[in-house]
Each structure stands twice: as C-alpha cells, then as structure tokens.
Amino acid sequence: MAELSAVYFAPFQGITTHIFRKVYAKHFQGVDKLYTPYFSNFEPGHALSAVKMRSLQNRAESGIEVVPQVLSKSAEEILWLAQVCEQLGFRELNWNLGCPYPQVANKKRGSGMLPYPGMVDAILEQVMKSTGIRFSVKCRLGYYSADEAEALLPVFNRYPISELTIHPRIGKQLYSGEADMEAFARISEGLTMPLAYNGDIFSVSDYFRFRAISPETTTLMLGRGLLRDPFLAGLLKGIAQPQNPGEVIREFTEELYQSYRYDRNDNPSVLNALKEYWAYLSLSFDEPVKVFRKIRKSGNFADYEEAIRLIFNEYRWLGSMQATRLSDPDRSHGN
Numbered sequence: 001m002a003e004l005s006a007v008y009f010a011p012f013q014g015i016t017t018h019i020f021r022k023v024y025a026k027h028f029q030g031v032d033k034l035y036t037p038y039f040s041n042f043e044p045g046h047a048l049s050a051v052k053m054r055s056l057q058n059r060a061e062s063g064i065e066v067v068p069q070v071l072s073k074s075a076e077e078i079l080w081l082a083q084v085c086e087q088l089g090f091r092e093l094n095w096n097l098g099c100p101y102p103q104v105a106n107k108k109r110g111s112g113m114l115p116y117p118g119m120v121d122a123i124l125e126q127v128m129k130s131t132g133i134r135f136s137v138k139c140r141l142g143y144y145s146a147d148e149a150e151a152l153l154p155v156f157n158r159y160p161i162s163e164l165t166i167h168p169r170i171g172k173q174l175y176s177g178e179a180d181m182e183a184f185a186r187i188s189e190g191l192t193m194p195l196a197y198n199g200d201i202f203s204v205s206d207y208f209r210f211r212a213i214s215p216e217t218t219t220l221m222l223g224r225g226l227l228r229d230p231f232l233a234g235l236l237k238g239i240a241q242p243q244n245p246g247e248v249i250r251e252f253t254e255e256l257y258q259s260y261r262y263d264r265n266d267n268p269s270v271l272n273a274l275k276e277y278w279a280y281l282s283l284s285f286d287e288p289v290k291v292f293r294k295i296r297k298s299g300n301f302a303d304y305e306e307a308i309r310l311i312f313n314e315y316r317w318l319g320s321m322q323a324t325r326l327s328d329p330d331r332s333h334g335n
C-alpha cells in the first residue's frame with residue numbers, strides 16, 4: 001500500500017484567511033499546500049482591490065506553498081487572475097468547480113457548472129492554451145447527480161490539469177450524507193492526471209478506512225477535520241506530536257486572536273472570524289457544546305479573552321487522537 005505523500009489544507013471562505021494561514025503554518029506540521037478561499041468578483045484588466053491583494057501577499061507561509069483559488073465561469077477572468085498570480089510569484093491557480101451553495105451554483109459557477117461539460121471544456125481549452133502557471137481543479141462528482149462525472153472525465157483527461165481534487169459528494173447534497181469514497185476510487189481509475197482526495201477525513205481511523213478503499217491515492221486534502229484538529233495532518237504523516245498539545249492549541253489561538261486584531265485594527269469583525277473557526281475547533285474539546293457556547297456568547301474582546309481563559313482552565317483538549325486510539329485498525333492487529 002502506498003504511503004501518504006502530500007496533505008493539503010482545504011480552502012474555507014471566511015476562515016482560512018491570510019492571517020489564519022500564516023499563524024497555522026507557524027504552529028503545526030504536516031501540511032504541504034495551503035489554499036486561499038476562492039476569489040470572485042474582480043474585473044479583468046483592472047487592479048485587484050486592496051483587500052484581495054492583501055490576501056495574496058504571501059506565496060508561502062513558513063515554507064508551505066500557498067495556492068490561490070478562483071471561482072469563475074469566464075476564461076478571460078481566470079486567465080487574468082492567473083496572470084496576476086504569476087506576476088506575484090505564485091506557481092499554481094486552482095479552479096473551484098465544487099462550491100455547492102445555490103447562490104453560486106444557480107449561476108452555473110462552482111459545482112453548478114458540472115452538468116455542463118461543454119462549458120468546462122471550452123473554458124479549459126482557452127485557459128490551458130495561455131496560462132503561464134500550473135492550473136489545478138477542485139470539483140465534486142456532479143451537481144444534480146453523480147452520473148455527471150461520466151461526461152466530465154474525458155473532458156478533464158484532455159487537458160494537462162496539474163492536479164484534480166475530488167470531493168465525492170454532489171452539489172445538491174451540500175454537506176449532508178457521506179463522502180462517497182467508493183465512487184472516488186472508481187472514478188480515479190479513469191483519470192490520467194495526479195489526483196487528490198477530499199472529504200470526511202476527521203481522524204486517523206477515517207484515513208485508514210479511506211486507504212483500504214483507495215490504496216493508490218497518496219494525496220489528501222483535509223478540510224473540516226483539520227479545522228477541528230490542527231494536528232491531524234501531522235498525525236496522518238506520523239510526525240511526532242508535542243507532549244502537551246492543548247498548550248500548543250492555546251498558543252495558536254492566542255496568536256490568531258492577536259494577529260486578527262492587529263490586521264483589522266481591532267474591528268469587531270475579528271470576533272465573527274474567530275467564532276466561525278471555533279465552531280470547528282470546539283469539537284475537539286471534551287465538552288464541545290460548553291466550549292463553543294462560551295465563545296459564541298462573547299460580545300466584545302474582554303468577553304472573548306475571559307472565555308478563552310475559562311476554556312483552557314476548565315476543559316481538556318482531546319483532538320482527534322481519542323477516536324484514533326479506539327479504532328485504529330493497524331494497532332488492533334498488534335502492529
């Protein structure tokens with residue numbers, strides 16, 4: 001069975017901001033690429049807004065490559081952003097064909113384009129002719145039905161896509177049900193480019209389950225699992241873990257808080273960004289509901305600081321290791 005070769009941190013609109021990426025990469029190991037949340041609403045030929053430029057200021061964080069992502073149904077737009085990224089020194093642009101939200105998908109963007117392989121084909125044709133940097137794609141199995149993948153595979157295979165990341169749900173599902181690991185394994189046999197798997201890996205045991213289904217896949221993109229447990233990439237790669245992971249989490253969240261306040265000049269939106277992230281992080285404490293309630297109720301910075309003090313005094317960080325120890329299939333066989 002092949003070993004895991006690369007782990008990527010999936011993009012999350014509103015969470016994996018440039019601030020988050022910088023602070024995350026300083027404290028944790030195991031991730032090989034960090035993706036930006038998608039860029040949309042920009043005009044070819046016009047300078048990107050200051051906010052967008054700020055989020056593109058670093059090509060790498062602590063040595064980890066950053067990959068910008070674009071959400072668009074226009075080859076002209078995509079090529080414009082690719083050119084901007086190239087000039088800034090980025091080596092890859094990722095195309096979002098996975099976003100499931102109706103306000104995006106109804107406009108045939110994100111996973112809403114998957115039922116239209118002709119459109120995907122026309123855009124790839126134009127983009128691949130002219131782009132100066134690697135062009136990768138992140139997609140779902142389809143929008144209305146997983147059968148849509150049938151028509152998409154030959155389209156994808158026709159172009160030198162640098163990597164295809166597949167999240168095996170359909171757009172209509174949003175995040176309900178389970179990622180269909182078997183469907184990913186079936187589809188991967190018919191694809192010729194490097195592949196990455198994305199979906200529902202929350203623990204080492206989830207990874208073992210996936211590896212049994214798709215033994216040849218060695219590249220993973222982790223999303224919510226890594227938001228819940230920032231150590232997960234290192235755990236999957238067998239990197240030695242700190243003696244006191246709760247202390248690392250405390251330092252990480254403290255630096256994240258201070259960095260957001262500094263970056264946003266103490267704007268109250270800092271609390272919203274942190275609350276969005278803690279909705280995931282709280283799930284790795286022994287009392288997730290209580291932990292998140294403390295954060296959610298914070299109305300100002302003083303409340304937040306007090307909530308943090310109480311959380312790290314009163315609750316225990318468990319991470320995803322607990323589940324691993326109980327159900328790690330390799331260990332249960334005594335190796």
Ligand SMILES: Cc1cc2nc3c(=O)[nH]c(=O)nc-3n(C[C@H](O)[C@H](O)[C@H](O)COP(=O)(O)O)c2cc1C
Nearest residue numbers: 010011012013037038096167199200201222223224
């Ligand atoms: C709040 C939220 C924001 C997201 N933003 C993006 C995004 O900007 N670009 C993207 O490709 N995927 C986005 N995703 C999808 C994730 O990157 C990932 O594909 C998804 O969570 C499935 O992987 P997981 O099961 O490992 O979490 C988002 C998901 C959520 C829940």
